[in-house]
Amino acid sequence: MIATPRKAVALVSGGLDSMLAVKVVQEQGVHVEGINFFTGFCVEGHTHAIRKKDRKKPKRNNALWVAEQLGIKLHIIDIVEEYKEVVFNPKYGYGANLNPCLDCKIFMVKKAKEWMEAHGFDFIITGEVVGQRPKSQRRDTLPVVQRDSGIGDRLLRPLCAKNLPPTLPEREGWVDRERLYDFSGRTRKPQIALARRFGIEDYAQPAGGCCFLTDAQYSAKLQDLWSARGAKEYEMDDIMLLKVGRHIRPAPEFKLIVSREEGEGNFLQGYRYRYPSLKTVSHAGPLALIDGTVDEAGLELAARIVARYSQGKSAPEVELEFRDAEGASRTLKVAPLPPHELKREWML
Amino acid sequence: MTREVLDCRRLLCPMPVIRVQDRVAGLQPGDELEVVCTDPGVLQDIPAWCRINGHRVTEMREARGEYILRLRVGEAE
Secondary structure (H helix, E strand, O other), X not given: OOOOOOEEEEEOOOEHHHHHHHHHHHOOOOEEEEEEEEOOXXXXXXXXXXXXXXXXXXXXXXXXXXXXXXXXXXXXXXXXHHHHHHHHOOOOOOOOOOOXXXXXXHHHHHHHHHHHHHOOOOEEEOOOOOOOOOOOOOXXXXXXXXXXXXXXXXXXXXXXXXXXXXXHHHHOOOOOHHHOOOOOOOOOHHHHHHHHHOOOOOOEOOOOOOEHHHOHHHHHHHHHHHHHHXXXXXXXXXXXXXOOOEEEEEEOOEEEEEOOOHHHHHHXXXXXXXXXXXXXXXXXOOEEEEEEOOOHHHHHHHHHHHHHOOOOOOOOOEEEEEEOOOOOEEEEEEOOOOHHHOOHHHEO | OOEEEEEEOOOOOOHHHHHHXXXXXXXXXXXXXXXXXXXXXXXXXXXXXXXXXXXXXXXXXXXXXXXXXXXXXXXXX
């Protein structure tokens, strides 16, 4: 009798480690499918989609690309709403910025466990390597992921399994522990060597990880959003807009999101039905959204700032169209703000 | 056979892919789905998702800054 192959669901980020983890387990005859979680903070693709100058590079979703290379199905799961609790109240705190890495990993493994049980899969695999990351992939935090997610010993980390106690798939003989690996630490050399052995030459190596929350500037803008609103909250549009344009807060009540080039201008154009906006008319210039509330004085200041980024920045007067979120518009004529009046502390 | 239209305008990838994935889950093999998007990333991502999952992109076109893809749902395994 031929035994039915065991089934594993892999957390696929689109990076090299999860790709290798899948390959190692696939080699042992296990049926693998991938799962990829979309938090809203994923770096994947967005900046390419928004900024025109980046469009020369071919854009691809690395998780989909990896799945295709591996010949596995990929299930992309929208966790934007549920993920907010992880961002607002991480039990294990934030990393260097607003990145709740350990809570994030626990949450994702927990969601993958739910998927595994709903679809009749046997275990989960991840590309984690002991010692690879300062918070979520330490010898003392790897067991925390297993415990708090509830997955226990149905979580296999093929790249560092030999450094860890045998898991259920190993004890049951679903996978051969001897054909797993003992990688550790921050070095990438063993992964690169293993990739070469598998004939994998093309893979993504995101410099700052795959999450905007690890980015200092992005985290500062998110913190500003929370401060301005007096509460930790965000909607999908908020966190998307934090990825676009210059963010300038000249007053506590409002900030400006000013496009830096045509691609961003086109992107912000799609939000004019939700936010009041300013667009230079007499000179080529940016489109700016106003997030918050402005009185007449605030509006004039906002217009002067936007004019400062137009081709009329040296002109005595620049004409702009102010349009409210309902679509009513009027014209403003202002003197562009001189550079020395644009305060550094306004720039987020 | 049904033919449906899915509006994914203003959504950034991978949201259009997720919407397609969720809609296709409720369709039958041979059904057609037309997806209207504004993120050019879909020109790569939706075909990739289709190839992985056994569906077929039968048409891709651009009109006034919108990207329209027509898919035919494949056989479920």
